[in-house]
Amino acid sequence: MSNGGILMIIGGALSAVATILYLDWRVKNPRAKKPSMPPLATPAAQKTEALAQPQTIKSAKEDVEHIFNDEFREELRNRGRLHFEKIIGENAMFLQQDLRQTTTQLNDYMRAEITRTLQEEFKKYEQSIVDAKQIALDSIEKTVTTIEQQRQLMETQMQTQAQAQRNQIIARFEAQMAAVINHYLMQAIGNQIDLTDQLEFILTELENNKTAIIEDIKRGT
């Protein structure tokens, strides 16, 4: 309900109260200034009127007293009270209806506003979540990329080191293999192998170096 409607209701109620109070005041104060009558034209008329005026007033008072007696006044009061109560009731009903309508509208408005605000906030929140998710995904992707690069680098380095170490071990093994085997043979069979068993091997080796031995002896002697 608009403010204009509320003002009209309140104005109507005030005007009714003002009317009732005025009537009551007029009943309780019969000597109140009456509306001025138009003056008589002639002096005789004025004189007659002057003579007749107290009489008239008296009769008027009596008529008024006769008409507006206590019962009638009480009836008027009751009627005014009832009318006032009726107006108040109607206005209260209107007011209640308007209040309900206003409350309903306010509820709708508040609901709509709250819904809109919540939707906006939810949209912002959702957007924030999406942004955060995207940032997290980007960060994770960068981290994964970095880890993958580090892994490849480490893999390459480890392969290089392993290859170098393997080559070093192989080279060392090749260099020391004869000594290792010799040491092993000495420990294993050095004290047990008989020179008689080696005789064939020795003679074969001598035969293989026969020419060189002869040449060296000839040269030496």
Next chain:
Amino acid sequence: MAPNNKELFNLPPEIVGKADINNLLRELELLESELIKLKGQASLSASQKNTLLRVTNELAQTAAGNNYDLKIASDRQKLTRRLTDVRDQAPLLYISFAAEPSPKVTQAILSWLRGNVHRYTLLHIGLQPAIAAGCILRTPNKIFDLSLRAFFERQQPYLVELIKGAALDQTVQSAAEEK
């Protein structure tokens, strides 16, 4: 190098090195002096003389192998001269083993050397436990490593190839198992 006489001198395989020849020469000297002593003792019988003139097996073999009679002075002198020539002129080879060789081994090697390299080859036998098996022969200018260590060193590339092949096979097999 060789004795100048026309007949070849037979050096038995029991005579290995200069030390043996020196022993023979020393024994011949002793024998010579003993015979000089025995000349003055006419009362001794022939058997007693033979007992006093007992010589070592090496000297007896050397004399018998070259048809020398040790009772004859000229033969002893010839033998002495021949042995001296051999000692001074024969090529001396140094041979080392991981352990003390038996006479059989020494004689076998010496027989081969005298049959294939030089008739009067003499040996000086040493010990080198580090060679494990085989021997090391040193001539006047060279060293012939005939040990098992040298043999393994010569075979090292082949062994490396074998090990690499085995390692590669194992690597391939491991890769296949991983797949």
